[in-house]
Each structure stands twice: as structure tokens, then as C-alpha cells.
Amino acid sequence: MRFTENLAGRPAGCPSDLTLDRLHAGELPPEQARALREHAGGCEVCAERMALRTQGFAAFPEARPDRLLAGILARLEEPPARPWWSLSWVRFGALGAAAAAALVLLAVAFWSPPPGPQEPVVRAKGSLGLNVFLKRGERVAEALSGDSFQAGDRLRFTLELPVAGHVLLVAQDAQGRLEPCHPFGPGAASRPAQAGSTGPLEGAVELDEAPGDEWIHLVHCPRPFGPDELSPGAGPGAVRAPEGCRVASFLLRKAR
Amino acid sequence: MKRDEVSELFAKHAPAVYRRARYLLGNAADADEATQEVFIRVLRYPQAWEERGQVTTWLYRITTNYCFNRIRDRRRRRELWEEHGCAQPDGPRGAPSAEDLTEIRKVLAVVDESCAAAAIYVLVDGMSHEEAAEILGVSRRTVGNLLDRFRKQSEALTAPPGTPPEPGGCPDPGAAG
Numbered sequence: 001m002r003f004t005e006n007l008a009g010r011p012a013g014c015p016s017d018l019t020l021d022r023l024h025a026g027e028l029p030p031e032q033a034r035a036l037r038e039h040a041g042g043c044e045v046c047a048e049r050m051a052l053r054t055q056g057f058a059a060f061p062e063a064r065p066d067r068l069l070a071g072i073l074a075r076l077e078e079p080p081a082r083p084w085w086s087l088s089w090v091r092f093g094a095l096g097a098a099a100a101a102a103l104v105l106l107a108v109a110f111w112s113p114p115p116g117p118q119e120p121v122v123r124a125k126g127s128l129g130l131n132v133f134l135k136r137g138e139r140v141a142e143a144l145s146g147d148s149f150q151a152g153d154r155l156r157f158t159l160e161l162p163v164a165g166h167v168l169l170v171a172q173d174a175q176g177r178l179e180p181c182h183p184f185g186p187g188a189a190s191r192p193a194q195a196g197s198t199g200p201l202e203g204a205v206e207l208d209e210a211p212g213d214e215w216i217h218l219v220h221c222p223r224p225f226g227p228d229e230l231s232p233g234a235g236p237g238a239v240r241a242p243e244g245c246r247v248a249s250f251l252l253r254k255a256r
Numbered sequence: 257m258k259r260d261e262v263s264e265l266f267a268k269h270a271p272a273v274y275r276r277a278r279y280l281l282g283n284a285a286d287a288d289e290a291t292q293e294v295f296i297r298v299l300r301y302p303q304a305w306e307e308r309g310q311v312t313t314w315l316y317r318i319t320t321n322y323c324f325n326r327i328r329d330r331r332r333r334r335e336l337w338e339e340h341g342c343a344q345p346d347g348p349r350g351a352p353s354a355e356d357l358t359e360i361r362k363v364l365a366v367v368d369e370s371c372a373a374a375a376i377y378v379l380v381d382g383m384s385h386e387e388a389a390e391i392l393g394v395s396r397r398t399v400g401n402l403l404d405r406f407r408k409q410s411e412a413l414t415a416p417p418g419t420p421p422e423p424g425g426c427p428d429p430g431a432a433g
Contacts (some may be wrong), residue, residue, distance in 0.1 A: 007352035007353070007356045007357070007360065007379050007380055007382075010382055014382075016381055016382045016383040016384065016387055017276070017381045017382055017383075018312065018313070018316055018377075018381055018383055018387055018391070019387070021272045021312050021316075022310070022312045022313070024272070025268060025269065025272075025311070025312045027310055027311075027312055052275070053271070053272065055271075056267070056271040057270070057271050057274070059271070059275075060271070060274060060275070060278065060284075062284040063274055063284065063287075063288070064288070065266075065270065065271075068266075068270065068274075068288060068291055068292055069262075069263060069266050069270075071292050072262065072266065072292055072295045072296060072299070073259060073262060073263075075292070075296050076262065076296065076299055076300070127325065127326070127329035128329075129325070140301070141301045142297055142300075142301050144317060144318070144321045145321065145369050146369050146370055146373060146392065146393075147393065148393045237368065249369075251369060251370070253393070
């Protein structure tokens, strides 16, 4: 199949969904908003697209917005398993010469069993997840794979594991070189972990000044394994793991 | 954030999140879950979007990331391929057809994240390259390159058996072994 520029096949010159959503949300400058409303007034397709937005959830009869909102409010009011931002950010100094030359990692702490509720929250859909939280200055936010990062940014991780197993976080530079980053240190190997969402892993990773793309891989295997069983795969950001293992990857784009 | 503020934000933005998740994931149950998860993430870390003052753009990013990961998860469970035979109604005018969405999900399941995000923004959402570049934090030229790589990969995936792959396709960083 050959994908065309726009699968929706809208007439040329019609605004994107993002633009219409921002118009509906009142986020556009008045001049742009006025021009778009004029366009929608003379464009049958865009008039329908705006009507869809005006209808809100009424356009989706199967949706249950009251139930969705109630679920969100309930989740927000749950006490966090542990206020991870209150933990200290640990700096361990430079790594060995080989690692320091290649990796983003300047500071890494050691593994400790995740704190939190005794009964882990098992994800119903059974997916492997690596969540990354960025602290830049005093601001903290969840980061997305592919985001831009800068020297001095500090990262912390939480994991979502569909089943119990053994996990290891490894960093990979643009040349494909792999280095364990959690646990870290001589003889670092996978650690056992229970199914469900972990609390934040202890310690933080601080990014150095080397620019370019780098990756953090969460490797999850049914048996214990070591970093020597991992190798670069074909292409940037690819890693080969033992049979039966799964990998979740996170791309760090480091500004030049 | 207070409950009434959450309710107001939900009323204003949740239908758009649900709509996109419905297109990208293809069913109401997954769109429900996506909407909840996206709002939980956005509301737990409001600093990320309050600073920018553009919650819609931030919601697009979070929704894209969440849905892409769900599509990748499905690949492992083969749901995506079983979905192929299930007839789904098309969306409203100005939206991609159900058939196109099913096809593009299969490709999204195996390409890398940068290619996938560019394809979602430009091909599914109908963004200009400039808009996609802004939301991805890359140049317009990079968006074009990512789309080229996405197209090569999609063509390779649907090529008859024995057809040699074109160079420049997207790798699959999630593949193990």
C-alpha cells in the first residue's frame, strides 16, 4: 500500500485536525481564528469537522464520558505509592573512561526493590512499559520518547511489567554501544522484578554534553541474564536480546 | 488541580483525545482506556503544558505516544492482524477511512517511533509538515525524511514475497533476537 500525504483526502488548503482542535479550544490568535471560521463557513467538509467538535462526546454514542471522568478523578485522588520527587538525586561522579566517552550517563544509582503497595497494580493489557521522568532545574514532567534533552537533565524511571521476570536497563549510544545503567557497576546483571508497576527506581541519570541520539532499553526476560547476552541489533537504536525476552526502548535526542 | 477544574478541562478536551484514540486504535474500549490514561498523565504533571499554554498540542503528543505503544503491544498479541477481517464503519467526512486506518496501524506496529509519529501527524491527522515539525521538535526537512522512510517501510511490508527491500526503511528497535 502506498500512503498518500493525507489519508483523510481533505480538499487542499483545509486545516489539520490539530488546528481545528486548537480553534475549538480557543487557543488560536483572534485573526487566525476568524480566518478559519470564514473558511469553515464556505467549506462543507470543514463545516462538518467543526460540527463534530461542537458535538463533543455526543458524536460518539458508544462513549461514556461520565464514567471516564469518574475514573480519572478517582485515579487522581489515589495517594501515590511514593512521592518519588522527594527522593534525593544521586550523583556518583564520572564513569570509567570507556563509558564516559560514549554514554549519556554521568550519574547512576543502584537498584533497590521498588517501594509502594504490597499488591502490585497489574496492567490489564499486559504491556511492557518504560516511563521516563525529566527534572530540568526545578521542573519535573514525564518525558516522551523522541523528546529533546540537554546536558544536565536528570532522568528517573518507572517500569510497567506484564509478568514477573528479570529486568535490566541498558543505554545505547549512536554507535550502537551498550552499557548497563540500572543496575550499574561492575558485574551488573538483571534483577528480579514483580509484575505490575514499579515505583521509581532509585537514583537518577544525569545527561552529559555529548550530542546526538541515544537510547535507554528496558530488557525483560523470563530468566536471569547479564549485559554480555545483549548486543546491538540492525540499525540505530536496535538491541538483540536472548530468546523469549522483550525490549521497550526510549529515544533521547540530545541537543547539539 | 481542583475537581471542577479537572471537569472543565475534561469537557473541553476529552472528546478530541477520544476521537483521535478511536481512529488510531480502532475500537471504543481502547479509546476509553487511552482517554483515561492520557488525562491521568496530563493532570499529574500539569507543569509540562501550563508553561506552554497549549494544552491541545501537549494532548496530541501524549495521545500519539500512548496509542503508538498500544499498537506496538497489539502486534505482539497479533490482535492487529486479526482485526483485518473485521469490517469497521468509516469515520465522518474529513477523517481517514477505516480500511486506511487498519492498514496504517499494521505499518505503525513495526516502524520506529520517529517515523510512526511523523506518519500519524501528517497522514492521519492531516498536519502540514511545519505543524508536525513543531510538535515533534524537529525541522521540516526531517519530517519529510521520516515520511520517506515510513513510505519505504510500508511498501516493503506490502510488497510481494521475494521483493528486495529498499534501503532506508525504518528499523524496529523493539525487536529482540
